[in-house]
Amino acid sequence: MQFNSYSYILLLIPVVALFWALPPSWRRWYVLAVSIAYYATWNAAFVAVPLLLCGGVQAAASALLAAPERARRAWFRAGIAWVLLLFLFFRYRQFLLDNLDAALAHFGAAPLTAAFALGVPLGISFYSFEAISYMIDAKQARIKESRFSNLYLFVMFWPHLMAGPIVRFRELVPQFGFSKRFDLAMLFRGLDRLVWGLLLKNVFANSLGGWVDEGFLPGVARANTTLDNWTLAVAFGLQIYFDFAAYSNMAIGVAQMIGVTLPENFRFPYHAQTPPEFWSRWHMTLSRWIRDYLFFPVNARFGAAPGPLYLSLLGIMALVGLWHGAGWGFVLWGVLHGCYLVLYRIWEGVREKHWPALSTSRAAAWAWRIFTLIAVTAAWVPFRAATAGVTAHMLASMFGRFRFGVSYSVNFYLITALFTLFCAVEPKLSAGWGRLQSAADAGRLPAPVWIFLLRPAIYAVGLLFFLMFDDRSMQFIYFQF
């Protein structure tokens, strides 16, 4: 059941209403039941996967918390190994088998793929990371006691179950007392995000999807011109941003409607001025997870020497790529971002040493801004392209082997330009909505007009566009990861 499906939106009304009608002590069990039922809408059998994962992690964490200092490491490793075992089995089994089958084919052996024909449980990449962070927090004594129901609800909490935001145990579980009193402002904040997410998904992301799908098809992509390839890369960058930001907005909005605050996941990423800033604006909860649970521990071990630091950046970003999907295109995407980050670090070092004045130079800042935008856009090509050949062909055409002309309907270029413009002014739109909200809060708009007339009208227009642009064939891109 997708967040933008009619059934989900209609079911949300009684689910939220019943939540608030229940006594606070019942609410956590109710939310857990709803979360399990929600996961079962995709595949009932896969409900067992997070249950198994949590069972193993809880057992390891309990033993770790009770164990003497010298035995803690063994329990920690057992917990992490359990998560990785399930994660790797379900997520990368096909990738490993495909590569193994290719090798076996050389020796005339039968492929193994059919013997392991199983689906991938949705959201496994996200809840595995949360389970790992739980084990690390337990080891570092940031978690004092391990209760299965807390862990299970932390992982299963339905608004963030499928595609994040990736939350920390200690920022989510304290909210599971569900003791807040219902108030309209909270509902409105949630509805704002939900309706905005529905719009971003159906109107913005899906409108670009058809062209992007066609333009990246191997047979088609090889004949693309330079302008086609740049437009396709920009269009996919916009599509994936709108798509994932839509999902995150809906997740945050629905959680807010039941009084739970989830962390933000996007902050106008294409406005980033440098590659590191891009990662502080794009999929922010993943960046935070990588920084806290991977980058800091790895670099604490190696110290501040530039060589190991750069290598660790490249390695970690390659892993980030692989986390997105079992394919070499994702790895290349991660490595490219690693290169951008290393390049910026080198630049920072050189600048501080030789040209400190450049740290306030507007020209240098603009140069990095333009580089970041171009580099991030180009990196979407391997992320989206189906084969290495398509990636090579498209990037060559974008950066060297120029071919002129246009291949697609003029509407494709116009809509991509229009959505790019939207992206450029998005912070202003957001600020405008904030000002309108503040004006209403300060009483400069008559409350009844705002609450019962204007705001419902704005929601209705949003829902109208959501319904008009409904296309069931377009799934959330990040559900695959």
Add this chain to the structure above:
Amino acid sequence: MITLGRTAAILAAVLGWLAALFAVQPFDYANLALDRLFGALPPWTQVENVRVDAATQEVSRGEDPLRSFATLERAWSGRPARRIILMGNSQTQMVSLAKGEPPPLAPEKTYADQLAETYARESGALYRLSAGALSYEEMLWYATYLAVNPAIKPDVLLVQLNYQNFVNGGIRGGMLSLLSHPDMRRRIEEQILRGRPESPVLAEAVREYDRRERAAAAQGPQGAPAAASAAGWGERVEAGVRGELDRVPGFGRRAALKQSFTLMLFRCRTYLFHIAPTARRSLGGARVAVSRAALEDLADVCARAGIRLALFQAPTNPLVPLYRTAGDDRAYHEFTNGLAARRGLPLLDFEHSIPAADWGMTLNVPDPLHLSRAGHRILASEMAAALKQNGL
């Protein structure tokens, strides 16, 4: 309790506004206002009252051809002396009145309708298999289906060539159901395996068809939820909810609202930024390469099935030069003439057959594609003569 009442009132207000927007169809008004503001011809000049005849036309316009073909099979069961199918885009099915032509009083006939009447008088049958912006991949799709169905296989397939059409691509959703025919599916899969430029588009269509079939299977027969299975029940609930919502009066107008909204954007594009459908353009690159390959393969399909293929250059409006450069014009004609010559196909040329006065207007600019009432008459007569001359 007060808060609960307020929340209910807010929800009711949202639903009330939404119902009002569905009822009012605001984009229709916006379109009318834009047309008035920029001096467009009245809406009746884009004729909606056109002749509809399921025996001589694919009336679903690509949305449900399977049903149309069942009708065609019945219509052709008497085995007419000569069976011709004409494939083309909206030029074959729309009438756009020129300045001075009176409003339609009876259903208008397109040139294809008039040709069908001519053939019927000579114990033949001409069937129009058209849809708006029909791509060459879709023509290949149709030709493959016709080739595996002896009951509707034509003797002659008349294919429209049109410069703008080379930029269209993909297989529309309604046409996917043709894959339910096992031979059609087999042929399409063979085509995919050939690794032709259009193969990925066909493969995408097959995947989409399979996805839809799985979703339909989840819903069970006649919309009833299927028996519970180990797989998720979300898809079945969604199908059920959609089925119920479709019964709510007015809810089905979503598509019309979207069309009206996109037309509004199109008007803005034309009126404000002067990017009209009449704008000259250079076509090249990926899309054109795929379209050309699909057309070549269509010729192969016809040759293998014993269908005589004939091509014709669609008329173009003298007031609307389509080619941005002389090179565009040359490249297009080199390809079409080359295709005909290589394969020994008749190529009928109607590109300059309709005078400027016999073309319609779209918004407030000359229509680049659609003929007026007189234009259709002229083309029908010229085409009938040319077909006869070529023994078609």
